[in-house]
Amino acid sequence: MRSGKKLIVALDIYDGSRAKEIALKIKDEIFAIKVNWPVVMANGSGIIKELSEIAPVLCDFKIADIPNTNRLITMKAKEEGAWGIISHSFTGTDSLEAVIAESKGKMKVFSVVTMSHPGYREFMEPLSERMIEASLRCGVDGFIVPGNDYSTIARVRKSAGDLLLAATGIGAQGGNAGKAVRAGADYVIVGRSIYQAESPLSAAREINMEISSEN
């Protein structure tokens, strides 16, 4: 049953046919498919609709523009039937509110308040708590958390109540799916470890076992 699944595969590649092929192979193992800009650049946003026929799609667009542009990006993702969308909160509540207003009732909005790469510490980290508070006030559905930093997951979980937490940076960036879930993540997002595997299906199964064994 999809609702019991916690694995989101990140198909962070250009090739739309390959993305569909991998998604079809592993569809019984995943809750959703995350896509980001490269695959939309190469295929247009229609790829969101095509992948949505296989599993729910989370658009990892890290939206970070003025309210009007944020609204236009969100509208198109919604039109293509996306399940969720990822927006930065750093650009302010008016920008985030534009994404939420356009998504309302149709797509889950995940706010970025921490990231999984080292550079995030330079400017964003000291603002993380304030960005969480602002995102909660705006009415987001969840947060993106760094899957390689379990104490941060636990910290965001404490502030986020029962909102959804999706952990990135699992696998290639060092995070462990089981530990991320145990720290408080609802979903683990795994990219390279699945789509670069010789057998994406075996890789996805292994991660699901990791998740169950750790709980």
Added chain:
Amino acid sequence: MRSGKKLIVALDIYDGSRAKEIALKIKDEIFAIKVNWPVVMANGSGIIKELSEIAPVLCDFKIADIPNTNRLITMKAKEEGAWGIISHSFTGTDSLEAVIAESKGKMKVFSVVTMSHPGYREFMEPLSERMIEASLRCGVDGFIVPGNDYSTIARVRKSAGDLLLAATGIGAQGGNAGKAVRAGADYVIVGRSIYQAESPLSAAREINMEISSEN
């Protein structure tokens, strides 16, 4: 002569055919065309190449992801022949460096260190000077400045030396093209006032007169 021109038209719309039609009408009045995500979502990144045949294209992607994703987005824009690309700097120097490394010698990289909407003041504004310094260290080619805030343009010009400054928020968001140039902008980016005008050509000419009369 294109090199004397300061006007960049922002075709922040979905419709690729309409974007080309407007670009063709005003091509003698502009230095470049700015595109953002909506038109790429609707048409795929091939629209960058098509518009590049009319005038240089500046990809306003406000890139704000981990280094690997930033690199993939930049690579595709470069492949399509873009003249320049816009990246956030708040995601840290490793993320910005990925954009610069991939662009090197092929595309101008503009860093976002201020924005033109009110929400920018909540988190970004206090970091603006530090983000400018970090961007300079990374080796950006220029900065995006708010065309409706002349004192900020002058402040960024002081830090940026002879790098390129492109001012957004002209027209619909309240900025005046002439005043922005006088404050230190090399380029003024104008969207709605041109593409929503009954005659985009007349609107573009008017802005160019505004620019010359103020200098």
